[in-house]
Amino acid sequence: MWRISEADLEAIAIGAGILGTGGGGNPYLGKIRMREHLRAGRTATVIPPQAMPDDACVVSVFNMGAPTVGYERLPQGEEDLRALRAVEAYLGRRVDAMVPGEIGGSNSVAPLVVSAQSGIPVIDGDGMGRAFPEIQMDTFAINGISPTPFALCSHKGETEILLGITDPRQVERIARAWAVAHGARAATAGFVMTGAELKRYVIPHTMTLAREVGLAVQTARAQHSDVTGAVLTVTGGRRLLTGKIIDVERRTTAGFAKGSVQVASEDGSYGRIAFQNENLIAWRFADASCNDGTLLAVVPDLICVVNSETGEPVTTELLRYGLRVTVVGIPAPPQLQTARALEFVGPQAFGYDVPYRPLEPIV
Amino acid sequence: MRIGIDVGGTNTDAVLMDGRYVVAWAKSPTTPDVTGGMLSALRALLAQTDQARAAQAVMIGTTHFTNAVVERKRLAPTAVIRLGAPATASLPPMVDWPADLREAIGGRWFLLEGGHEFDGREINPLDETRLMDVTRRLRDEGVRAVAICGVFSPVNQSNEERAAALVHAAAPELSITLSHQIGRIGLLERENAAILNASLSALSRQIVRALGQALAEVGIAAPFYLSQNDGTLMSAATAEQFPVLTFSSGPANSMRGAAFLSGIKDGIVVDVGGTTTDVGALRHGFPREAGTSVEVGGVRTNFRMPDVYSFGLGGGSVVRDGTGLRIGPDSVGYRLTEQARVFGGEVLTASDIAVAAGLAHMGDLSRVAGLDAQFVRAALAAIQSSVAQAIDRMKVSAQPVPVVLVGGGSCLVADDLTGASEVIRPAYYPIANAIGAAIAQVGGEVDRVYDLSAMSRTAALESAKAEAVERACAAGAAPATLEVVEVEEVPLTYLPSNATRVRVKVVGELQP
Known part of the structure; x- marks a missing residue:
């Protein structure tokens, strides 16, 4: 168990940005909110999953909707807490801990703020080990934890609780429509589980991983050593492409930013990454015509684009011509590589007729 | 032919250029009345060649506004009216500002109902009653400027515009900046930019008018432009309304000028002025652009600017030896020639240190002859290390890079810079800024x-x-x-x- 310090917070925000694989939203604002709590003497407690008793009550807390809205229509401040309290009110009991829905991007920091507000500890782990766009893509949903009771809360305090829906895809549809009706962003709490279930399905120690990735980046920056290399060491990942962005194509369909980015690699080859909010598939091509590519990495493995110079994560929104980037592949946690998990988070789940082939081990 | 002028915190430089060639140049101390220095520099230029009067255009770069923010001086008492309640309450205006800057402008903010959702509909109707109460309070408290920032105003301006009309009707003396006219989506950064712009409103009116009058006074009839953050030009009228768009014009001009003069296309430019030192990176001869947000005086903003690290070191920086050696960030600025020791003043400045060490020759050497040699060495070492640190910050790898030293204060920096593969001091280095403006x-x-x-x-x-x-x-x-x-x-x-x-x-x- 550990208490979040300002230094932890800085590192977690950097690490969570990289683990966001191009999406998930920028953790900066959550970081500032959390920093204000820390400066006012309120901290968050992070607790390893193993420390939870089997009969503990754990709930998953996260925000859904458009990150663009998150940067512009800033939160009122108590949305997440109210969603959590709504679940508690329905259950007729207090929960023992919160588990982050996803560690990638802004949802890593949101539960820390709730912990500072309420004293409820945050589990060191999450349901994605990265960022994904939809709620059925977390390991709790994949392994059959009921999404409901599932509470939603808006910036105006409007709260609604969904009950009796067992299909997480159905909750995703209803919740997203609800979010759009409330300005494209909503705080949510759901996937109530026991401590035993948590320990079975959670992707453990990802808060620690985010902090370690962040610390590695900070150290490498301070020493002017290879920032990307530092990320690879901590994550067990590998460098897929290094070069310059030469084209970005995007289209938005039903709330999802789809598109692709093309990278002219320093070794003369070309790379292409397809994204839908997050980076999903990376190919390498022999020439600019981009025919007959070889697969470099496939979702759920993490494909992270970082600024070659600063090590800052480049989200899909920030991709632009001329940027020097390094594309990093990080093996997905084993929980996402099972046959069942791949039905939810493999390439077919995103509409790509491509087999999942795990990142080749580093020779 | 064109005239390029750079009004720095300490010196004003003017250059007459014919295409790629420098015809004549002059340097004069910047004066408290803003244009006195420009007039002396222009007169000095005209004394060298009458051709200057026939210039087709005058380009002016000024660091006035940046310096005002960095030094927290001459900023108008400014209030922030944010429209969006109950949304946004978790992150109040100026939440990520340095405390001293927040205090310098008064730190007043109000969160009112209003603002829009992403699709343009209202979050809540604008709370006009409360807005009128707030406006009355601002008048009573002597606030001079207001930044109005509505949620999603880049999508729907109507709330900001309505609020501006009401505030203006009730308090016509208030300067109003609307956030949608300056920044992009990203509330805190856009709001920050709007607040800084509002706090500079009085200063900008004063400066732009004075610039026009000064040109008329020396008989130059050519139209004048101000250089902006990306190194391009804008009209005087636009500049008066949006002083923040000139924030990085000084560094952008000096980098363009340094690249032009040195022939270095990729490297680091260090411009030591009278008040600040700006360190930027050149890529293909142009300033490297910063990522998504840029800090000005410790505040995040989201308009596009060159990636520049500025810190309070210049020829006019005040040198203190109280509880420990400290150089800057405050500067005597344009008062160097009255206040510095070598000019008969009482303030010990970086220029005095340079004269005492024999790096510069100005004023009366005997006035600094009594300085302890060890203290002078320590001050120079501190300067050298602060510049090396700034270069290190801007470099993209541990590899040494060429460093171009420009600006009148660059004599403070020695050649043995850690991290530099070579140190270049190009011809016309003291006026690189004005040359960058002219081109x-x-x-x-x-x-x-x-x-x-x-x-x-x-x-x-x-x-x-x-x-x-x-x-x-x-x-x-x-x-x-x-x-x-x-x-x-x-x-x-x-x-x-x-x-x-x-x-x-x-x-x-x-x-x-």
């Missing part, structure tokens, strides 16, 4: 949201390009010289619409 180009920019269900991506890009070209021509560019320098398209991600934001920028030479 500046004209730009045209379009930043607009297109509905791609109604038109193709290609058509949207073409339309944006055509409009950018039109704007550049309207701003005075020669059509044949226009080049597209940036194309960016960003959809409003995760939003259930087919809208994409297109930004196109073209740059060309000023029409002769």
Whole structure:
């Protein structure tokens, strides 16, 4: 168990940005909110999953909707807490801990703020080990934890609780429509589980991983050593492409930013990454015509684009011509590589007729 | 022929250029009345050659506004009115500001109901009753400027505009800055930019008018432009309303000038002025652009600027030896020639240290002869290390890089700079800034949201390009010289619409 310090917070925000694989939203604002709590003497407690008793009550807390809205229509401040309290009110009991829905991007920091507000500890782990766009893509949903009771809360305090829906895809549809009706962003709490279930399905120690990735980046920056290399060491990942962005194509369909980015690699080859909010598939091509590519990495493995110079994560929104980037592949946690998990988070789940082939081990 | 002028915190430089050639130049101390220094520099220029009077255009770069923010001086008492309650309450205005800057402008903020959702509908109707109460309170408290920032104002301006009309009707003396006129989506950063702009309103009116009068006084009838953050030019009227757009013009001009003079296309430029030192990186001869947000005086903003690290070191920096050696960040600025020891004043400045060490020759050496030699060495070492640290911060790898030293204060920096592969002090180094202004180009920019269900991506890009070209021509560019320098398209991600934001920028030479 550990208490979040300002230094932890800085590192977690950097690490969570990289683990966001191009999406998930920028953790900066959550970081500032959390920093204000820390400066006012309120901290968050992070607790390893193993420390939870089997009969503990754990709930998953996260925000859904458009990150663009998150940067512009800033939160009122108590949305997440109210969603959590709504679940508690329905259950007729207090929960023992919160588990982050996803560690990638802004949802890593949101539960820390709730912990500072309420004293409820945050589990060191999450349901994605990265960022994904939809709620059925977390390991709790994949392994059959009921999404409901599932509470939603808006910036105006409007709260609604969904009950009796067992299909997480159905909750995703209803919740997203609800979010759009409330300005494209909503705080949510759901996937109530026991401590035993948590320990079975959670992707453990990802808060620690985010902090370690962040610390590695900070150290490498301070020493002017290879920032990307530092990320690879901590994550067990590998460098897929290094070069310059030469084209970005995007289209938005039903709330999802789809598109692709093309990278002219320093070794003369070309790379292409397809994204839908997050980076999903990376190919390498022999020439600019981009025919007959070889697969470099496939979702759920993490494909992270970082600024070659600063090590800052480049989200899909920030991709632009001329940027020097390094594309990093990080093996997905084993929980996402099972046959069942791949039905939810493999390439077919995103509409790509491509087999999942795990990142080749580093020779 | 063109005249380039750089009004720095300490010195004002003027240069007359004929194409790529420097015809004449002059340097004069900046004066408290803003234009006194410019007048002396222009008169000195005219004394050298009468051709200056026939210049076709005058380009002025000024660091006045940046210095005001960095030094927290001459900022108007400013209030922030944010429209969006109950949303946004978790992160109040100026939450990420340094405390001293917040205090310098008064730190007043109000969160009112109002603002919009992403699709343009209102979060809540504008609370006009409360707005009137707030306005009365501002008048009573002597506030001079107001920044109004509504949630999603880049999508729907109506709330900000309505609020501005009401505030103006009730308190016509207040200067009002609307956030949608300055920044992009990203509330805190846009709000920050608007607050800084509002706090500079009185200063900007004073400066732009004075610049016009000064040119008229020496008989120069050519139109004048101000250089802006990206190194391109804007009209005087635009500059008066939006002083923040000049924030990085000084560094942008000095980097363009340094690249032009040294022939270095990739490297680091260190410009030591009278008040601040700006360190930036050159890539292909142009300033490297900063990422998504840029800090000004410790505040995050989201308009596009060159990636520059500024810190309070210059020839006028105050040197203290109380509880420990401290150089800057405050500067005697344009009062160097009255207040520095070598000029008979009582303030020990970095220039005095330079004179005592024999690095510069000005004023009366005997006035600093009594300084302890060890103290002088320690001060120079501190300067050298602060510059090396700044270079290190801007470098992209541990590899040594060429460093171009420009600016009047660069004599403070020695050649043995850690991290530099070579140190270049080009000819005309003291006026690199003015030269960068003189060679500046004209730009045209379009930043607009297109509905791609109604038109193709290609058509949207073409339309944006055509409009950018039109704007550049309207701003005075020669059509044949226009080049597209940036194309960016960003959809409003995760939003259930087919809208994409297109930004196109073209740059060309000023029409002769």
